Amino acid sequence: MDTQISFWKKILNPFIQIAGIPALIYGFAGVCITIVLSWITGLHFQGLLHMGWAPSNTFTTFLGEHLIIWLIPALLFYTSGLLLSHSRIRIVDVLGTTAFAQLPLIATGLLCFCKPLQTLIHATPQDITIEWLNSPEIMTGAFLALISTVFIVWTLIWMFKALKVTCNLKGARLGIAYAVSIIGGDILAVYLISFLYKINV
Numbered sequence: 787m788d789t790q791i792s793f794w795k796k797i798l799n800p801f802i803q804i805a806g807i808p809a810l811i812y813g814f815a816g817v818c819i820t821i822v823l824s825w826i827t828g829l830h831f832q833g834l835l836h837m838g839w840a841p842s843n844t845f846t847t848f849l850g851e852h853l854i855i856w857l858i859p860a861l862l863f864y865t866s867g868l869l870l871s872h873s874r875i876r877i878v879d880v881l882g883t884t885a886f887a888q889l890p891l892i893a894t895g896l897l898c899f900c901k902p903l904q905t906l907i908h909a910t911p912q913d914i915t916i917e918w919l920n921s922p923e924i925m926t927g928a929f930l931a932l933i934s935t936v937f938i939v940w941t942l943i944w945m946f947k948a949l950k951v952t953c954n955l956k957g958a959r960l961g962i963a964y965a966v967s968i969i970g971g972d973i974l975a976v977y978l979i980s981f982l983y984k985i986n987v
Contacts, residue, residue, distance in 0.1 A: 798943065801951040804886065805879050813885025816892055821852045823895030828908055831855050833976035834968060835938070837894070838907055842986040850982045858978070859945060859971040860884035866963035867953030879952040887944035890937040897934050902927035942968070 796803065804812070824830065825848045830840035834855050840847065860881050867875040897903055906927030909918075918924060946964055949955065955963055 799947040799951070800886065800944065801883050801947050805883055805952065806876070807878065807882065809886040810878060810882030813882050813887070813889065816889040817852055817856055817885055820888070820891045820895050821848050823892065823898070824848045824852070827895060827898035827904065829895060829898045830907075831891075832979055834859060834972040836972075836976065837934070839910060840983055842983050844986050847982060847986045850986070851979055854975050854978050854982070856885055856888060857881075858975050859967055862967035862971050863945075863949045863953060863963070866949070866967055867955065870959045870963055871953045871955055873954035875953055880948070883948035883952050884945060887948045888941050890940040890944070893937045894934045897930055900927075900930055903930040903934075906931060 801809070825843075825845055828843060829837060830848070831837055831851045832840065863884060864875060864877055864880045867873075867880065898907060902923045904927075905923055945968070949964055949967065950960055953963070
């Protein structure tokens, strides 16, 4: 029983055991794997909370997307820690745990090898018709996309834990820092990635 509790604690919060350079190494490796999977499958991360089609499929576009969705929240977490925490904040801990928190996105990349999901994510606005939406392939793709949201939620949970542990925040300060970093980070990431598309078309 204790082993099961310990296992689920680690699943919900891996940062009780890993941080610093090890988290950065594993996290950066995960970012690199997700970049390659996204490049192969054509899965674009248009922000922290957005996936789908994009006008550019160059490798530098996928590289830029993932660097943005990693570094923007990490820098916002670090800034929040400096402003709201009384503890000493190490940038390597914040960068490492934020990258590590995005490991579940590898599963999202793997799901995109499924043809129905491929069809869905590569759809352009011109493709979307009533007949297209009601086709079995697209309905299957939508189901797989729903499954992929589980891994995005998992990532968001781990990012919350990363902020809490690395910046030693609790209560209202933790909630404010997380909400501002995720919502503000998503808005900033969407803007930067949209600019990235313009220069990589």
